[in-house]
Amino acid sequence: MQSNTFKRLITGLTFLFLISFNISAQQGDPENGKKLYNTNCAACHKLDKKLIGPPLKGISEKRENAWLQAWIKDNNALRESGDKDAIDIFNEYNGIPMTPYLQLSEQDINDIIAYTDDKPASDLAATTSKASDPKVALGKKLFQTHCVACHKLDKKLIGPPLQGISEKRSNEWLHSWIKDNAALRASGDQDAIDIFNEYNGIPMTPYPQLSEDDIDAILVYTTVGDVKPVEVATVVADIEIATPKSSNKWMSYALALVILILSVWILVQSKNGFLKIAVTIFVSLLGTYILFDSLMDIGIDQGYQPIQPIAFSHTIHAGDNKIDCEYCHSSARNSKTSGIPSANVCMNCHKSITEYNGPVASESEKAFYDAEIQKIYNAIGWDSEKLAYKDNYKQIPIQWNRIHNLPDFVYYNHSQHVNVAGLECQECHGPVEEMDEVYQYSPLTMRWCLDCHKETDVDLKGNAYYAKIHEDLAKKYPDIENWTVADLGGKECGKCHY
Amino acid sequence: MKNFIKITYFLVLVIVFTSCNDSNSKRKVQYMGDTDMYDAVPYETYSKNPIFKNGISAQLPVEGTISRGNELYEYPNTEAGYQLAKDSLRSPIKLTEKNIAKGKELYTIFCAICHGDTGDGLGTLATNEKFLGIPNYKDREITEGSTYHVIMHGRNMMGSHASQLTNTERWQVVQYVESLRADLLK
Secondary structure, eight states: OHHHHHHHHHHHHHHHHHHHHHHHHHHOOHHHHHHHIIIIITTTOOSSSOSSSOOOTTHHHHSOHHHHHHHHHHHHHHHHTTOHHHHHHHHHTTTOOOOOOTTSOHHHHHHHHHHHHHSOSOHHHHHHTTSSSHHHHHHHHHIIIIITTTOOSSSOSSSOOOTTHHHHSOHHHHHHHHHOHHHHHHTTOHHHHHHHHHTTTOOOOOOTTSOHHHHHHHHHHHHHOOOOOOOSOTTTTTOOOOOSOOTHHHHHHHHHHHHHHHHHHHHHHOOOHHHHHHHHHHHHHHHHHHHHHHHHTTTOOTTOOOOOSSOOOHIIIIIISOOOHHHHSGGGTTSSSOOOOOHHHHHHHHTTOOSOOSOOSSHHHHHHHHHHHHHHHHHHTEETTTTEEOTTOOOOOOOOOOOOOOOTTSOOOHHIIIIISOOOTHHHHOOGGGOSSOOOOSOOOHHHHHHHHHHOEEOOTTOGGGHHHHHHHHHHOTTOOOEETGGGTTTOHHHHOO | OHHHHHHHHHHHHHHHHHHTOOOTTSOOOOTTTTSTTTSOSSOOTTSBOTTSTTSBSOOOOOTTOOOTTOOOOOSOSSHHHHHHHHHHOOOSSOOOHHHHHHHHHHHHHHTHHHHOTTSSSOOHHHHTTSSOOOOOGGGSOOOHHHHHHHHHHOBTTBOOOTTTSOHHHHHHHHHHHHHHHHHHHO
16 A cells, blocks of 8 residues: 555656656746847847748747747758648748758757747837836837837927827827828828928828727827927037037137227227337238138138938947948949949848947937938838838939039049058048048148148059059169159149149 | 227127138038039039939949949849859859959958858847847858859848949959858868
8 A cells, every 4th residue: 555655656756857857948048049049040030020031929829849849940841741831931921941950959949939938029118118107108119119210209300290299180180190191191181181291292101000099099198298308409419520620719719809809999099100000010911811811711621511311320330330431332442433322232231220229328319310210211112111112112312412522623533542552541531430420521622632642652562553663663763662652643733634 | 989989899790790600511612613613514423413314313224234344143033043043153253362362352341240250140240239140151051153142132131232342343252251161161
């Protein structure tokens, strides 16, 4: 009797032990999973959004562990075995096969699944949950996912400011506008057509996926709001321009004013003839100097810093992320112009990077940058939700303002300087990687060109471009080692003016 | 004294009104800037252009033509095209040190930012988590043809880099990628 109970106890314990062992094997380590996910999966999958492949959050609720294991290890084999689910998902995602991951162990895959299960929907949800009213919180979240790209609460962006919008329009109108504004316009609604025209005929994306409750929540949020005093131009105003002009400019102005007033006082009030003559000479000399100085300034745009249509920051791209200048300005190697990148070059990265996730000082700054990225999409008709170009979209060229502009009577060629001479871009354009907004660093005068041509030694050896001239020079002047650009004809008028 | 006050008042007024003209967002005055010496009649590379329908000077090649120095690339941008290029496309340029050196230079500009200097998928954009999931070359079955095809058409989240590199330059990059992969597989 006793041994029987003992036996049962043993089997029971073994069973429990086995189960717990099994569970621990199933559980996986989300930390390791995150690492593996980032290196192996993140190129094609996001947790909460469709990318090349489906969103993976909570994938283990949809599929069994065994199926996932088989799929990840070799999805081709799984499809060939005739698995219906596998074939369906393959077809749903345009027949692009997933790379097989034979190198991942069973435990690795469990770790990844643990990570995809654990992760909250988005970090936004976590931060916004602090808000007191759940409806406001939901509205804020929805507002930030769907609206901030084009709307701010208190400021015009792509579309109108939305704070207190429900006081302006009826609830019913707002619902139908948000769901499908194109249909509303087509129905002949005058308000809808007016607002469309007021905002340059840029159509708002329809949001049929939002439920009535969702839209109500957004409207509640826009009414309640959380508007803090926003500093007007988050980026534009903060930049201190490192142009050669400095703050002591104002000091010299003040000094000139004082001297002028003093001179006028002497000329009008004083009875001393000598002093009057001295002051007259002084004033005319000063006047000539100022006149000369301002005339010399004609045509020199050093420090020119126009406002660009997109607040593209070289600090973020070339500075923080260290993208090579020539990645975007790729024609500098081979052509006269350095090349303003066409939008397809932007899209090489911004297909994936749809929002700014660098360090920000405030929430409005992030929204500001996100809206700037959205401007690329609007220019070329990219749908960042569907990840496809819109059909029949009328593309609008981005009209960048040219900063460096030589008069047309002078010839300048980028490839000669970048490719043959091997100059760094910064030698003429200054520390562009530190410029949020680009300004003209060099004066671009003829004297500036010639000074450099006179001083710069050309490295003739091992440069195919100079092979012939180097041979000739070495024969004729065997003693001279260093040749400047000017020596090779870089000072002749006809080289640049013809 | 009255005279003095008048003149002083006038001077201050003039200075106040002229000193606000200090905006860097406008170009300065150009001497004869409105003549065709400064802005010649021909259209500039990136200028507006009333002649073309889309209003820009920088036009794409006419459909059915290619620009000089480029070659026709007939593998379509599909999965089948990728497989075909992978199996059958081979480099037309010779494996020389010069080509590899040029390839390295171009790789550093155009590829290393994501794929990393050694091709391990740990470029700057990957390590600072801007662009995730970049494969290590040694984990992928790639050939000359498939690498070229991906540079031409892009694949998954990688975009086409055809507009940034010429035909020969692409093959030089391919050569360097092959050499990196060989090093990684060691």
